[in-house]
Amino acid sequence: MAPRTRAEALSRERIVEAAVALLDADGERGLTFRTLTERLATGPGAIYWHVPNKGALLDAATASVIAAALAVDAPGSPQDEIRAIGLSLFEAIERHPWLAPQLALQLSRSPQGSVTPRIFESIGQRVSALGVPETSWFTATSALVHYVFGAAGQNAANSQVLGVDRAEFLRTAANAWEELDPAEFPFLRSIADEVREHDDREQFLTGIDLILAGIDGAGGSTRP
Amino acid sequence: MAPRTRAEALSRERIVEAAVALLDADGERGLTFRTLTERLATGPGAIYWHVPNKGALLDAATASVIAAALAVDAPGSPQDEIRAIGLSLFEAIERHPWLAPQLALQLSRSPQGSVTPRIFESIGQRVSALGVPETSWFTATSALVHYVFGAAGQNAANSQVLGVDRAEFLRTAANAWEELDPAEFPFLRSIADEVREHDDREQFLTGIDLILAGIDGAGGSTRP
DNA sequence: ACCTGAACACCGTTCAAGT
DNA sequence: ACCTGAACACCGTTCAAGT
Numbered sequence: 001m002a003p004r005t006r007a008e009a010l011s012r013e014r015i016v017e018a019a020v021a022l023l024d025a026d027g028e029r030g031l032t033f034r035t036l037t038e039r040l041a042t043g044p045g046a047i048y049w050h051v052p053n054k055g056a057l058l059d060a061a062t063a064s065v066i067a068a069a070l071a072v073d074a075p076g077s078p079q080d081e082i083r084a085i086g087l088s089l090f091e092a093i094e095r096h097p098w099l100a101p102q103l104a105l106q107l108s109r110s111p112q113g114s115v116t117p118r119i120f121e122s123i124g125q126r127v128s129a130l131g132v133p134e135t136s137w138f139t140a141t142s143a144l145v146h147y148v149f150g151a152a153g154q155n156a157a158n159s160q161v162l163g164v165d166r167a168e169f170l171r172t173a174a175n176a177w178e179e180l181d182p183a184e185f186p187f188l189r190s191i192a193d194e195v196r197e198h199d200d201r202e203q204f205l206t207g208i209d210l211i212l213a214g215i216d217g218a219g220g221s222t223r224p
Numbered sequence: 225m226a227p228r229t230r231a232e233a234l235s236r237e238r239i240v241e242a243a244v245a246l247l248d249a250d251g252e253r254g255l256t257f258r259t260l261t262e263r264l265a266t267g268p269g270a271i272y273w274h275v276p277n278k279g280a281l282l283d284a285a286t287a288s289v290i291a292a293a294l295a296v297d298a299p300g301s302p303q304d305e306i307r308a309i310g311l312s313l314f315e316a317i318e319r320h321p322w323l324a325p326q327l328a329l330q331l332s333r334s335p336q337g338s339v340t341p342r343i344f345e346s347i348g349q350r351v352s353a354l355g356v357p358e359t360s361w362f363t364a365t366s367a368l369v370h371y372v373f374g375a376a377g378q379n380a381a382n383s384q385v386l387g388v389d390r391a392e393f394l395r396t397a398a399n400a401w402e403e404l405d406p407a408e409f410p411f412l413r414s415i416a417d418e419v420r421e422h423d424d425r426e427q428f429l430t431g432i433d434l435i436l437a438g439i440d441g442a443g444g445s446t447r448p
Numbered sequence: 449a450c451c452t453g454a455a456c457a458c459c460g461t462t463c464a465a466g467t
Numbered sequence: 468a469c470c471t472g473a474a475c476a477c478c479g480t481t482c483a484a485g486t
Contacts (some may be wrong), residue, residue, distance in 0.1 A: 010451080033479060044452050058468065093245045097332065103482075106329030108321065108377040117404070123412035138415045138422070139431045142378070143371050150370025153332040180341070187348035188341055189270055198362070207363045214438025234470080257460060268461075270470050278460065 078129040093152035100153030317376035324377030
């Protein structure tokens with residue numbers, strides 16, 4: 001066995017692990033170099049030896065969680081696999097709500113970083129297996145990926161708020177929408193009932209199916 | 225005319241306006257209370273009298289820009305209006321790239337704030353006019369809104385990077401994708417050519433059409 | 449090579465004091 | 468009612484010094 005110099009040698013891995021734990025516990029504001037050094041029983045200089053800066057640390061934490069979420073394999077039809085991957089990402093964002101804005105940041109930073117390419121690759125492989133023309137692959141994959149991030153981010157909201165469970169949160173939101181000015185917000189008022197009673201996961205998968213239907217229908221033909 | 229006490233009286237409006245200008249110039253890191261007080265020739269206390277904190281200021285800046293973007297009216301079929309609203313939001317995010325993560329934050333904060341409800345209402349009204357069953361309204365609207373945010377955020381990336389125009393950026397990205405390991409990233413490699421030559425706006429609208437086709441096709445029927 | 453910890457520049461926010 | 472500006476607590480980052 002390797003000699004253990006102290007309690008546990010510092011490593012990039014251990015730092016990222018601690019960062020994820022802090023983010024899970026208190027969101028993005030829970031991760032500071034003070035909380036991190038305290039948790040790892042070290043000083044800031046030690047962390048900077050392994051990680052160039054805080055942004056890179058956040059990227060690494062995101063990559064670590066997303067890589068785990070993408071490591072599902074439920075073999076089946078391309079459609080089934082897209083649903084499975086989507087749901088896995090959905091649940092990852094549910095468990096780690098700080099991912100939502102973080103993923104938006106990564107998306108808006110081009111193909112740099114490893115997270116966005118991997119997600120596109122994973123969904124895109126299944127899209128290309130759907131049998132639609134190659135010219136629609138990128139658009140179709142984009143639609144799916146953006147839907148997953150957006151819908152998951154929206155549902156992750158307040159899922160972790162202290163003492164408020166999802167059902168009560170939805171009831172509160174629906175009630176608020178019903179109080180809105182009917183002249184200005186007729187649509188939100190009309191869907192309040194549905195929002196109050198819907199199931200997150202089921203609703204999410206229905207959205208995936210809707211986009212899959214669009215890919216199927218609009219993929220080959222040019223629209224009128 | 226009203227008496228002008230000094231150069232120009234401070235107001236919430238003027239503060240938000242200055243905040244947008246700073247965000248446009250240097251992104252989110254360009255907006256600090258120092259740069260803001262300097263630009264407005266005042267002290268931090270004066271700003272705090274009009275605005276409760278920095279988060280609220282960012283929300284107000286977002287609301288101001290989005291409200292302007294939603295104030296398009298190009299009357300036509302529901303489909304046409306959805307395309308017009310989507311494109312208007314797309315262009316707003318292109319002009320103000322700091323909006324992308326900001327909108328993700330607002331989405332992930334439930335129906336609080338006025339931005340998300342207004343966007344949902346605007347798109348949702350047109351969705352409900354499409355003639356699909358009411359049970360699919362919320363899902364369909366969500367899919368559209370998330371696609372718009374995600375796709376716009378992705379395209380806003382680096383659109384403002386100094387000295388690099390969009391075409392060159394796409395060329396660089398496509399080249400990078402072609403360098404990827406073919407075993408691990410077959411999909412990204414296969415679409416590199418398409419990415420290199422596509423037109424942002426056209427691609428964006430194609431995605432909207434794809435989702436509209438899905439709404440149309442999957443809206444009424446239950447899937448197999 | 450890896451870690452320590454004091455120090456620095458900067459940030460959001462507060463508040464007693466002014467008009 | 469509205470503004471001033473010094474002060475505070477906190478943050479990311481650096482770096483000379485240790486092992």
